[in-house]
Amino acid sequence: MNLIVTTTDSIEGAKITQYIDVLRCSMVVGTDLALTDLLSGANNKYRYQLNKIYDKGMRDLRQKGTSVGADAIVGLHTDFEEIFGKGKTKFVVSMVGTAVKLDCPRKAVPVDKYDSVPFTEVRRRQLFITLNNKLADDKYALNEDDWNDIINYSLFDLAPQIYRRYLLLAKETISSTPLAGKKLLLENFIPFMNSLDFEDAAEVVYSDFVTEPYATSEIVKACNLFHPGKIVDMLKHDNKHIVISLLGADKPTYDNTDLQQMRKIEEFLDNLPDTGHYEEGRGSLFSKTGTLLVCERGHTSAVELGGHCTETLERGLGICNLNVKGITEAEVNEIKLFKQKIAVLVSLLKSDKPE
Ligand SMILES: [Zn+2]
Numbered sequence: 001m002n003l004i005v006t007t008t009d010s011i012e013g014a015k016i017t018q019y020i021d022v023l024r025c026s027m028v029v030g031t032d033l034a035l036t037d038l039l040s041g042a043n044n045k046y047r048y049q050l051n052k053i054y055d056k057g058m059r060d061l062r063q064k065g066t067s068v069g070a071d072a073i074v075g076l077h078t079d080f081e082e083i084f085g086k087g088k089t090k091f092v093v094s095m096v097g098t099a100v101k102l103d104c105p106r107k108a109v110p111v112d113k114y115d116s117v118p119f120t121e122v123r124r125r126q127l128f129i130t131l132n133n134k135l136a137d138d139k140y141a142l143n144e145d146d147w148n149d150i151i152n153y154s155l156f157d158l159a160p161q162i163y164r165r166y167l168l169l170a171k172e173t174i175s176s177t178p179l180a181g182k183k184l185l186l187e188n189f190i191p192f193m194n195s196l197d198f199e200d201a202a203e204v205v206y207s208d209f210v211t212e213p214y215a216t217s218e219i220v221k222a223c224n225l226f227h228p229g230k231i232v233d234m235l236k237h238d239n240k241h242i243v244i245s246l247l248g249a250d251k252p253t254y255d256n257t258d259l260q261q262m263r264k265i266e267e268f269l270d271n272l273p274d275t276g277h278y279e280e281g282r283g284s285l286f287s288k289t290g291t292l293l294v295c296e297r298g299h300t301s302a303v304e305l306g307g308h309c310t311e312t313l314e315r316g317l318g319i320c321n322l323n324v325k326g327i328t329e330a331e332v333n334e335i336k337l338f339k340q341k342i343a344v345l346v347s348l349l350k351s352d353k354p355e
Helices: 035-040 044-067 119-136 144-152 156-171 179-194 198-205 213-222 228-234 240-246 256-270 329-348
Strands: 016-031 072-085 088-102 277-280 291-294 300-302
Touching (some): 016 044, 044 072, 156 198, 179 198, 228 256, 240 256, 240 329
Antiparallel strands (some): 016 088, 072 088, 291 300
């Protein structure tokens, strides 16, 4: 739910019924540039950073607002302050706003409204509309100028469309995308996703695990988008291979909520149903225990209990390698490492429950 944030003291069409609290957030940023250089926007890289910081501050405030039950934040004020020390310039970005309750939050304006709008915001909106229209055409390939705009103007709201484009590219066997456009997409996509907020990026990436599951799990790994909660939601569907393919991915930080969800994933993996079965072999000719594994593909091989199918697959696809649960040795190893990660987290995290 997107909280309304505005620099004005009131909100059109809604009445403020309660002032909850003054919310603040501040961030310290170190650079080798002076603040004036940054604000003049002379340097694209820093303007991009500044936009990112601003976005992060807005998200922090929105989160704080939501956690105190606010419908909106009014009177938003942003301050940039330069501080010097140890020969380096740092600056502090502070944002202050008042969390309020509204009488008719649903009827309130759906987008942020300003007293006055910086031209960069106007340009940003225009670029968003233009690029959004271009991306609606599957044949359109983003060019270098488009990517510069996306990055310089932090057009993060294009993420769902860009992600979709990435999946289509991963899926297609005969490409209709020109080579240059394809190269640009591949080069820019991961840095773009990395610049998004964790929750926002996860929302986009986990929205489609169907089109090209393994391209998606590569993104999850490359962008540290391991999201235990979203993976738990995936457990309802029969997709253990995809779930296992995500276990090696990380997220920026782990807390007790993550740990709880990770334990649910562990429990799911511990209780995978058998997809194959064992049969009694004809004595020691087949194996020490005389056991035969019949894997889900119907191969029969002589293995120890818990072993993996040794049958060779057709068309040079290697060894079948499935065990009685239908998973490969590499997957068993991923699960082992995942359990180890859980144990390490248990040792590092303070317990939620009082002793
Ligand atoms: Zn097999």
